[in-house]
Amino acid sequence: MDRLRPPRRELEELVPYDAKDIRAEVLLASNENPANLPGELLDKLADRVRDIEFNRYPDPLSGYLRKLIAEANGLEPANVLVGNGGDELILNLLLAWGGPGRTLLDLPPTFSMYGIDAQMTGTHVVQIPRLDDFSVDSDAVLARLAQGDIDIIVISNPNNPTGDVSPETLLIDILNATDALVVVDEAYFEFSRHTMRPHMERHPNLVMLRTFSKAFSLAGLRAGYLLGNEDVIRELTKVRQPYSVNRFTQVTASLVFRERVVFQAGIRDVMRNRDMLLHGLSGMSGITVFPSEANFVLFRLDHASAVWRDLLHDHSILIRDFSRTPGLEDCLRVTVGTEEEVRRFLQAMEEIMASRHASDIFGLSAVAERHQNGGRPADG
Numbered sequence: 001m002d003r004l005r006p007p008r009r010e011l012e013e014l015v016p017y018d019a020k021d022i023r024a025e026v027l028l029a030s031n032e033n034p035a036n037l038p039g040e041l042l043d044k045l046a047d048r049v050r051d052i053e054f055n056r057y058p059d060p061l062s063g064y065l066r067k068l069i070a071e072a073n074g075l076e077p078a079n080v081l082v083g084n085g086g087d088e089l090i091l092n093l094l095l096a097w098g099g100p101g102r103t104l105l106d107l108p109p110t111f112s113m114y115g116i117d118a119q120m121t122g123t124h125v126v127q128i129p130r131l132d133d134f135s136v137d138s139d140a141v142l143a144r145l146a147q148g149d150i151d152i153i154v155i156s157n158p159n160n161p162t163g164d165v166s167p168e169t170l171l172i173d174i175l176n177a178t179d180a181l182v183v184v185d186e187a188y189f190e191f192s193r194h195t196m197r198p199h200m201e202r203h204p205n206l207v208m209l210r211t212f213s214k215a216f217s218l219a220g221l222r223a224g225y226l227l228g229n230e231d232v233i234r235e236l237t238k239v240r241q242p243y244s245v246n247r248f249t250q251v252t253a254s255l256v257f258r259e260r261v262v263f264q265a266g267i268r269d270v271m272r273n274r275d276m277l278l279h280g281l282s283g284m285s286g287i288t289v290f291p292s293e294a295n296f297v298l299f300r301l302d303h304a305s306a307v308w309r310d311l312l313h314d315h316s317i318l319i320r321d322f323s324r325t326p327g328l329e330d331c332l333r334v335t336v337g338t339e340e341e342v343r344r345f346l347q348a349m350e351e352i353m354a355s356r357h358a359s360d361i362f363g364l365s366a367v368a369e370r371h372q373n374g375g376r377p378a379d380g
Contacts, residue, residue: 024318028335033217058247078230086211086224095239097152098123105153109327134162145178156185163292175203188294190215204229223253280346315348
């Protein structure tokens with residue numbers, strides 16, 4: 001047979017998530033923690049590696065880590081599900097609450113994997129775009145939920161890539177308005193300190209998603225977890241891949257979570273450097289900066305893609321270009337790095353903006369000269 005049967009029709013227009021692997025001296029594109037694990041944790045981890053039975057399958061539900069997370073959140077292990085990064089858990093949620101004949105309410109611009117996983121699972125997507133300041137259009141969302149056909153809604157809080165936080169009152173209104181699964185993605189919880197955990201007992205349709213990739217420096221290992229009603233967790237265990245979280249990740253994440261207090265100084269550094277970024281960019285002419293309670297800052301300026309290229313090629317600084325994303329036109333997002341990285345980024349931006357300002361002035365002067373010379377260049 002010289003032919004190949006085509007894949008599912010739902011994949012025809014699906015654009016895969018493009019996690020570009022672009023190298024630069026300063027990496028500020030992926031909302032990673034700028035610091036590796038603290039040295040004392042690396043030493044403890046090294047001591048534990050020899051005891052890991054790499055020849056045995058891991059605990060299928062990450063029981064020990066699950067117990068630690070439950071205790072820290074005043075819950076039972078049955079209220080916790082650990083996954084191979086938050087991305088696996090998002091897919092599990094769509095596998096269980098989405099699918100053909102089911103509907104996701106999406107609030108763009110937001111994390112693109114919600115829509116991608118919905119499309120991949122054959123879930124119908126209803127979009128309610130955010131307002132100009134990136135806040136949720138509460139009236140439109142509540143009106144759409146009132147129709148009663150939404151099965152799952154995901155709200156990134158703080159929202160990625162815009163950095164804003166939805167009011168707790170709005171989230172409660174949403175929970176009260178629907179029996180749909182309401183997923184609050186709290187991936188940046190450690191930086192914002194906003195959580196819906198106190199409302200879990202009253203709302204069986206509430207799920208919170210968190211990750212070890214941001215505040216806890218484990219983006220390279222992939223570990224995330226979900227807090228929810230026991231009935232929700234039970235359904236998710238039906239669709240998750242067995243043994244999806246490997247032994248090494250379970251050991252490392254358990255160590256990190258047990259000793260998470262050692263990350264508090266680093267989290268405070270990130271928040272201080274975030275303020276430096278916000279202040280520095282706000283002082284540059286031609287740049288609109290959006291408030292952030294995460295570990296990144298979104299800003300808008302003319303010729304954003306060209307500025308992105310200048311940062312990469314002339315200064316070896318990589319940030320994220322969203323300038324062609326609907327709702328984020330002319331926007332770039334920069335991750336909060338170390339103090340040195342933030343200063344280097346701001347210095348590069350000052351040079352780029354000054355150069356562009358000088359070019360604009362030169363261009364205007366040249367136009368004026370041509371006008372005075374009857375449309376001819378000044379040199380004849």
